Amino acid sequence: MKKKAAICVLALALAMLTSCGDSSSSSENKKDETTKTDRETIYQVSLLQGLTLGDYNGSVSVKELKQKGDTGIGTFEGVNGELIMVDGTVYRAKSDGSIETAPDDETIPFANVTFFDSDEKQDISDVSSIADLKKLLDEKVEKLGKNQFYMVRVDGTFKKMHARSELKQEKPYKPLAEALATDQREFSWDNIEGTVVALYCPQYMKDLNAAGWHLHFVSKDKKYGGHVLELDVDKAELIIDSTQGFNMQLPDTEMFPTLDLTKDQSDDIKKVETKD
Numbered sequence: 487m488k489k490k491a492a493i494c495v496l497a498l499a500l501a502m503l504t505s506c507g508d509s510s511s512s513s514e515n516k517k518d519e520t521t522k523t524d525r526e527t528i529y530q531v532s533l534l535q536g537l538t539l540g541d542y543n544g545s546v547s548v549k550e551l552k553q554k555g556d557t558g559i560g561t562f563e564g565v566n567g568e569l570i571m572v573d574g575t576v577y578r579a580k581s582d583g584s585i586e587t588a589p590d591d592e593t594i595p596f597a598n599v600t601f602f603d604s605d606e607k608q609d610i611s612d613v614s615s616i617a618d619l620k621k622l623l624d625e626k627v628e629k630l631g632k633n634q635f636y637m638v639r640v641d642g643t644f645k646k647m648h649a650r651s652e653l654k655q656e657k658p659y660k661p662l663a664e665a666l667a668t669d670q671r672e673f674s675w676d677n678i679e680g681t682v683v684a685l686y687c688p689q690y691m692k693d694l695n696a697a698g699w700h701l702h703f704v705s706k707d708k709k710y711g712g713h714v715l716e717l718d719v720d721k722a723e724l725i726i727d728s729t730q731g732f733n734m735q736l737p738d739t740e741m742f743p744t745l746d747l748t749k750d751q752s753d754d755i756k757k758v759e760t761k762d
């Protein structure tokens with residue numbers, strides 16, 4: 487009787503072990519499947535055009551954003567600094583150009599992220615301006631196909647990095663070009679190591695985002711960063727992630743449903759994205 491009971495316990499233990507093993511491997515498979523789709527998707531919060539009209543209300547939390555990717559760019563509620571996500575951490579470049587890690591409960595009005603995969607790599611050196619870097623990246627895109635999305639990392643040393651961030655805005659929010667006219671702050675660093683995260687959107691995205699390139703920077707020591715206005719690459723590794731999927735989350739903010747998104751905002755977007 488005793489022996490029989492021991493065998494029963496053993497059998498039960500074995501059954502539990504086996505079933506445990508089964509359930510964990512099937513959930514792992516499920517995770518793999520989701521990840522595969524997610525990895526090839528650019529996730530976007532709202533439209534850049536919503537942000538430029540002044541909808542700085544956050545709709546997705548930092549915690550939620552981290553479930554949609556590990557690399558990307560964007561901004562925070564009230565345009566409280568430039569967002570740069572590298573290796574799964576969300577950083578804020580503050581209005582003085584310093585960096586802090588963003589809290590999980592902070593919300594985001596606009597961002598683009600993806601799970602970063604290295605599809606192509608190239609060593610680059612002496613690329614002396616943002617225009618030259620964009621030209622080099624454009625040549626890559628011409629070859630790889632200009633109708634898909636690209637997230638790019640440029641890891642290396644920069645002879646010069648010129649970036650901006652902005653002061654947090656208070657309600658009622660002004661259009662972005664108006665806010666930046668007085669509240670944009672610019673910084674320059676010489677001989678700095680770090681990572682540029684660059685997003686490429688195809689031309690047909692011009693009503694939902696900025697077509698072409700948008701670059702943010704964070705230093706290797708995670709002390710400095712911002713939205714890149716100008717740079718001079720000393721030596722760096724260019725890593726390109728080609729992405730075919732696009733997933734946009736419309737914000738549940740009070741302003742968004744009634745914003746007038748019919749107006750062409752390409753001039754305003756050029757003004758807020760570039761240095762001129």
Ligand SMILES: [Zn+2]
Pocket residue numbers: 559560568700701702713714
């Ligand atoms: Zn930016």
